[in-house]
Amino acid sequence: MRPITKKQPVNKAGKKIQFDHWGEAKPYLIRQTCRYCHFCEMPILNVPAVEHIKPKECYGNKNKYENLRNEWSNLLLICHYCNSTKGNLDIKLHNYYWPHKQNTLIVFEHLSGVLVPSSKLTANQPVKANATIALYGLDKKVNSSGGVDTRFEYRLKAISQALERYAEYTSVPRQATLNGIIGQAGDSGFWSVWYNVFNAMPEVRAALVKQFKASKECFNVNNNPIHRNQDDPVDTI
Numbered sequence: 001m002r003p004i005t006k007k008q009p010v011n012k013a014g015k016k017i018q019f020d021h022w023g024e025a026k027p028y029l030i031r032q033t034c035r036y037c038h039f040c041e042m043p044i045l046n047v048p049a050v051e052h053i054k055p056k057e058c059y060g061n062k063n064k065y066e067n068l069r070n071e072w073s074n075l076l077l078i079c080h081y082c083n084s085t086k087g088n089l090d091i092k093l094h095n096y097y098w099p100h101k102q103n104t105l106i107v108f109e110h111l112s113g114v115l116v117p118s119s120k121l122t123a124n125q126p127v128k129a130n131a132t133i134a135l136y137g138l139d140k141k142v143n144s145s146g147g148v149d150t151r152f153e154y155r156l157k158a159i160s161q162a163l164e165r166y167a168e169y170t171s172v173p174r175q176a177t178l179n180g181i182i183g184q185a186g187d188s189g190f191w192s193v194w195y196n197v198f199n200a201m202p203e204v205r206a207a208l209v210k211q212f213k214a215s216k217e218c219f220n221v222n223n224n225p226i227h228r229n230q231d232d233p234v235d236t237i
Contacts, residue, residue, distance in 0.1 A: 001104035085137035
């Protein structure tokens with residue numbers, strides 16, 4: 001899952017922009033984080049949805065989070081598939097990992113085509129990772145109609161493409177260019193797939209972090225992932 005940075009939009013006077021409707025946040029989210037689902041990382045080719053982390057209409061208490069409906073801190077970009085899985089569940093934020101709060105690249109592995117907790121997680125971290133996966137259905141292979149889950153299908157395609165480009169890039173003579181790799185990665189989405197496949201190639205890592213606007217605070221000077229919350233006594237990720 002690509003870690004992102006969300007900065008509170010301000011007007012020309014430097015004052016916080018107050019949204020009258022959550023839909024007004026879309027262009028700011030796209031400008032800051034590109035047009036990919038913040039959870040499954042699939043490109044959003046149609047109109048992106050806005051995810052309310054705390055639901056705009058909560059089960060059993062419709063107006064519980066009314067004050068957060070148009071609040072920037074509560075909004076993310078999301079695809080239809082992830083959005084419909086989560087629904088209007090009332091959640092406790094600390095039980096999950098969030099791409100704008102933690103370095104989610106460290107949390108998950110996905111070269112099998114579905115997200116699973118990283119084998120490097122410790123203590124309660126796998127529990128939080130599995131809870132995040134379940135919340136958005138990131139391990140689904142089959143959809144509700146019995147067909148192949150679209151996110152799984154396109155993630156597998158991205159994995160295949162990335163592995164092919166890696167083989168070409170490391171061949172002698174080299175058969176793939178850096179610009180070609182970054183261009184195809186941008187078209188296919190699933191940034192984490194491309195980053196992990198090209199993990200041994202620092203120039204490709206750097207280009208991927210820059211092109212996809214991954215959160216710079218989640219990487220060291222060599223574009224290797226680092227923990228985002230070093231001072232957190234409970235979970236530094």
